[in-house]
Amino acid sequence: MILPLVVTAAAACGSGDPPPPDADEGLACLASGRGDIYTVGLEHPGADGVFDFKLMSADPAPPARLFNSWVMQVNAMSGGVVGEPVSGATIRVSPYMPDHQHGPGGYRPIIEPMPEAGQYKIDQINTWMPGYWEITIDAEAGAAHDTVIYKFCIQA
Numbered sequence: 001m002i003l004p005l006v007v008t009a010a011a012a013c014g015s016g017d018p019p020p021p022d023a024d025e026g027l028a029c030l031a032s033g034r035g036d037i038y039t040v041g042l043e044h045p046g047a048d049g050v051f052d053f054k055l056m057s058a059d060p061a062p063p064a065r066l067f068n069s070w071v072m073q074v075n076a077m078s079g080g081v082v083g084e085p086v087s088g089a090t091i092r093v094s095p096y097m098p099d100h101q102h103g104p105g106g107y108r109p110i111i112e113p114m115p116e117a118g119q120y121k122i123d124q125i126n127t128w129m130p131g132y133w134e135i136t137i138d139a140e141a142g143a144a145h146d147t148v149i150y151k152f153c154i155q156a
Contacts, residue, residue, distance in 0.1 A: 025099075025129075025130045025131040025156075026130035026131055026153055026154055026155040026156050027155070028131075029130075029131055029132040029153035029154075030153045030155075032132075034132050034151060034153065035132060035151045035152045035153035036150055036151050036152060038055075038058060038061060038062030038063060038152065040055075040056065040057060040061075041054055041055070041056065042054070042055040042150070043055075044148045044149075044150065045077060045080070045148070046077070046139070046146030046147055046148050047146060047147050047148065047149075048145070048147075049077055049080065049146070050076070050077060050144050050145065050146040051074050051075065051076060051077055051086060051139050051144070051146040051148075052074070052076075052077045052082045053072060053073070053074055053139075053148040053150075054072070054074075054075070055070060055071075055072060055073075055150065056070075056071040056072065056073050056119065057071045058070050062152065063125070063127060063133075063135075063152045063154065064127070064154060064155065065127060065128060065129070065130060065154055065155070066126065066127070066128055067123075067124050067125065067126055068125040068126075068127060069121065069122065069124075069125070070122045070125060071114065071119055071120070071121055071122075072091070072119065072120050072122060072137065073085070073116075073118050073119050074086040074089055074091070074118050074119075074120065074139050075118055076144070084117075084118075085116075085117035085118025085119070086118050086141050086144075087113065087117050087118055088113070088141060089120070089139045089140060089141040090139070090140045090141070091111045091120050091122070091137065091138070091139050092111075092137075092138040093109040093111060093122050093125060093135065093136070093137055093138075094135070094136045094138070095109070095126060095127055095133055095134075095135050095136075096133070096134050096135075097127075097129065097131060097132065097133050097134075098132065098134060099131055099132055100129070100131070104125075104126035104127070104128060105126070105128070107124055107126040108124070109122050109123065109124050109126075110122070110123040110124050111123075122137075127152070127154045129154070130154050130155055130156040131153070131154060132151070132152075132153055132154075133151070133152050133153075133154050134149050134150070134151050135149065135150045135151075135152070136148070136149050137149075137150070
């Protein structure tokens with residue numbers, strides 16, 4: 001009578017199903033104040049002050065588990081003053097979960113220029129697990145290069 005219960009329990013542990021999302025991790029992230037507070041037009045200057053980055057929209061909003069789609073505005077900067085839109089830039093996007101030291105697996109965001117000058121649509125930003133995520137956006141246009149990190153607490 002004990003053997004069937006042990007076999008059933010062992011089979012359940014090794015079923016290969018992913019564990020359920022850890023809701024506590026997303027809540028702990030919010031409580032820590034580590035992430036950005038999402039607003040339409042959330043703006044950050046690049047690390048080198050060469051470009052200014054503005055998150056024009058996010059779907060879902062605020063950013064959430066699984067696939068996200070953003071529209072990002074990239075403008076030139078000079079002396080801390082935001083200038084003209086940067087069109088034709090090469091944009092790279094890297095989601096990363098530093099607390100777990102992993103990214104989104106095999107998924108790579110898809111970046112497309114938008115009709116509006118300096119705007120880029122970023123699809124398939126995969127934040128598949130609750131917790132603290134850093135989304136690094138790297139932009140290069142000619143000899144100009146800059147990077148920004150958006151930080152979000154992703155809920156279960």
